[in-house]
Amino acid sequence: MFSGPSGAGKGTVLKEALPILGNIVYSVSCTTRKPRHDDADGETYFFMREEDFKEMGLKNMFLESAEVHGNMYGTRRDIVEAELEKGIDVLLEIDVQGAIQVKNKMKEAVLIFIRPSSNEELERRLRSRGTETEEEIRLRIKNAKKELASADKYDHIIINDSLKDTVSRFIEIVEKYRRESK
Numbered sequence: 001m002f003s004g005p006s007g008a009g010k011g012t013v014l015k016e017a018l019p020i021l022g023n024i025v026y027s028v029s030c031t032t033r034k035p036r037h038d039d040a041d042g043e044t045y046f047f048m049r050e051e052d053f054k055e056m057g058l059k060n061m062f063l064e065s066a067e068v069h070g071n072m073y074g075t076r077r078d079i080v081e082a083e084l085e086k087g088i089d090v091l092l093e094i095d096v097q098g099a100i101q102v103k104n105k106m107k108e109a110v111l112i113f114i115r116p117s118s119n120e121e122l123e124r125r126l127r128s129r130g131t132e133t134e135e136e137i138r139l140r141i142k143n144a145k146k147e148l149a150s151a152d153k154y155d156h157i158i159i160n161d162s163l164k165d166t167v168s169r170f171i172e173i174v175e176k177y178r179r180e181s182k
C-alpha cells in the first residue's frame with residue numbers, strides 16, 4: 001500500500017514505477033468526492049453518491065474505507081481479491097487509516113509511505129498543481145501534518161527528493177518482497 005500526504009508526488013511515482021514492475025495493478029477506489037477537471041470516472045476513481053457508498057459499506061463490499069479531507073473513500077474488496085487470486089499484485093493508494101485496516105486483515109500487505117523533504121516543499125507542490133481551492137489546500141496541509149505523524153506505522157518511508165531515486169527505491173522494495181514470497 002502506498003500512502004503519503006497530497007502533494008507528496010504519489011501519482012507521478014506510480015506512473016513511472018508500475019509499468020517497469022509489471023504484474024501489478026492499481027486499485028481504483030470509490031469516492032464521494034466531486035470529480036476534479038483531471039479526473040476520469042472509472043480511471044482515477046469510481047465517483048458515487050453518498051447513499052450508494054453507504055450501501056456498499058453495509059453490504060461489506062469494501063476491504064477498507066475511511067473519511068479523508070471530508071469525503072468518503074473505499075477500496076472494493078471484489079477487485080482486489082480477483083487480482084490476488086490471479087497472482088497479480090495490487091497497489092492501493094490509500095490514506096493511513098485505510099492502510100492500517102488492510103494490514104489488520106492481510107498480514108502480507110506492505111505499507112510504503114512517501115513524503116516530501118519538508119512541509120514547505122509539500123505546500124509548494126500542492127499549490128503548484130492548481131487543482132484545489134485555497135480552502136482545500138489548507139485542509140490538505142493540516143491533514144498532511146497528521147499523516148506525517150503516522151509514518152512510523154509503515155514498513156518503509158521514502159523521502160521524495162528526486163523522482164528518479166524515489167522510483168528506483170519503490171521498485172527495489174516491491175522486488176524484495178516478491179523475491180521473499182517465492
Ligand code: 5GP
Pocket residue numbers: 003004005006029030033064065066068069073074075093094095096097098099
Ligand atoms: P484525492 O482526493 O486527492 O485523490 O485523495 C485524497 C486522499 O484520499 C489521499 O490521501 C489518498 O491516498 C486517499 N485515498 C484515495 N483512495 C482511498 C481509498 O480507497 N481508501 C482510503 N482510505 N483512502 C484513499
